[in-house]
Amino acid sequence: MLGLLIRDQRAGKAAGRRNAPNRGAVRVTPAAPRKWSRLTLPSLSEARRRMQHLLWPLLLVMLGMGLYELANRLQPLAQRPISLISVEGDLQYIDRDSVHQRIEPYLNDSLLTIDLEALRADLIAMPWVAGAAVTRVWPDQLVITLDEHLPVARWGDSALLNNAGFAFAPDQVNRFEGLPLLNGPERAKRRVMQTYQQFNRLLRPYGHGVAQLELRDRGSWFLTTRDGIEMLLGQGDVVEKMQRFLTIDKLMLSERRELIARVDLRYSNGMAVAWREPATIQSGSNE
Template sequence: MKKAKPQKVIRKRGAQPRRGRAEKKPALQLNFMPYLRIGVMVGGAGLVLAALLSMVLSVGRVSVERVAFAGDIRQVNQDQLVSRVNPYIEKGYFGLDLAAIKRSVELEPWVLSASVEREWPWSLRVTIEEQTPIAYWGRTALLNHRGEVFAPASVPKNLPLPTLEGPDAASVGVMQAYQLMTQLLVDTPLQLSHLLLDDQGQWLGVAGDGVEIKLGRKQPVQNMKRFLRVYREKLQTRFADVQQVDTRYINGVAIDWREGKT
């Protein structure tokens, strides 16, 4: 039996070999799940942000329910304090401008300093440190322990305080001179009830029963020392008869006696 000869396959140029079956292209599959998850997450985050924003706006509108004033308040008018705070609490608890409230409260003449803080829940606390007057400053004001002038609407009368006077810019110097002079008088029965620095720079003290002591323009404390030497040697037993003492002399003092007491 003869073997069959293999047939020669003649291919045209550019022709592709034949395949047994046509290859099927895979169907296009779209997976929307990742996008759906992202959409859900973004939507959820948006809801959370909206809720937080609503909460913030709601909290921002929380009103101040209580204002408490603390400290050793004796002279400060509380109604005046309230009127100074009220304009600022309209912005709500979280809108309070604490620094502005502090500045406003410290405009009250009797307030030396104030501290302002929020207190939970929904309260404002204002702690007051009052002025401590150490002297009258003229007839319409007072002097505090720092030598600062403050002028309340109504100056208390008959406080056991000396009266100091002078230009407002010189208040610290007048206070210091007064303090030095009162130290010199400690071992005497004299009290310096009045110390004046006039517009010409002249110093005048008043001691005892209204006795004027002229202390000159320069070195008033040294002149007070000179007066005290004369007082201890010559005047202590007769000081009630003295009208005025002038210390503006290098080597001594001049004395004016009350009428009929020479």
Template sequence: MAGSLWQLAHWEPRLLPVRVIEIDGELHDHSSRLLQQTISARLVGGLLSADLRDLKVAAEDLAWVRAASVQRIWPDRLRVFVEEHRPLARWNSDGLVTLDGIVFRPGTGTVPAGLPLLEGDDQRALEVVQRYLQWRDDLMLIGHLIQTLSVDPRGAWRVDLVTGIELHLGTDEIEQRLARFIASATQLEAAGQPLVVDLRYSNGFAVKWAAGADQGVRAVSDRSVRSEKRG
């Protein structure tokens, strides 16, 4: 029996070689090529003796791959079906994050262009994503797009808009503070070009204006307004 098993292991890759590795699923070109290389390098044995579990693990170890399955297709091929992570935004300086708050780091040269930037500790990724989705929709109603959303180690939130405005929300009552900006945005923009809106006040906010902005108009938020020209 031992001799028969040895002969099978010796001859099976020659009699039933894997000639084709078929990659299936919605993949971008970089992932498809890397997956082909990875499976080819990891493959040991022929069609019957190939370790499908090991090949599945090898595929799922790739940064872009969320899930993979491998099956034998008679007479000479393996089919690898892959589901990729779909990035919602860039994450910090070197990663991407999905709609589910999953952070992955695919390496340089493979980050899609045009994505917003989210920043924070990896453990807070889902929270940051959820706030981004909510605030993105709220700000779009007044014609603003989020370029960067970040939370620092102290829990202070900042939003950078595509128009160049920075919103400082602090650590408390951040929903109310963002709502205060949204309610006053039209008046602020009528006054000039705000650069920084500091909303860390109980009933108002401070504004840093672009040089040459008309300071004759003052926005109103709740009962008090602070408007500062800081350079």
């Protein structure tokens, strides 16, 4: 007779656990990931700096070699004497032979060794030269540009004045006797020239002109017209006084102008007229 054997599986498992030998607990840890070193590329600015450090010495060497080669090529030209000097300018009074005499000591110099400032100073020292410019033209030429004094009036007996009131003393001043004669203290040349120009602008529309103008030591002005009329203007407000004379001249004196010998404008609101004839009249408040 077969018997039935029934096993409790849970009990079997439990029994198995109880009977298992105690071998200790073993913990298995996963392996740490391997770290790889990264390759970092330099930044753009850092690369540029490194490139500059490498290129600068090379560029300096190349520049030095180029300058050395250029100097060797230019040396023969630098030693070449000046072959052509051109003198330019609207010259009416400057003597070209005198200019050549000033230039002659510099003809043996080369274009690079010539002293331009010294040559310019020698040219400026000439009586008629108001300004001078000296320019190099490669490889062996000089261009000289001269500005000339334009005489406007005589200053005393031995000099002329240009329109800026600058006095210069050329030879043969007596050739310019047709110019107005101006006189005054040496320090007052420019002031006398400016006053002359003012009077000339006032007188010209009325048919008058300045023949002589003098600033005397005490500051009073004395003028002679081209008609021979002497004018005593005094010290102050000389332009206003001249305008007063022109107004009265237009109203009363224009038809008898040739008979006027002298006009005294030193009055505050009138003038006195001296005639070439013995008669003397006054106009304005002193009439």
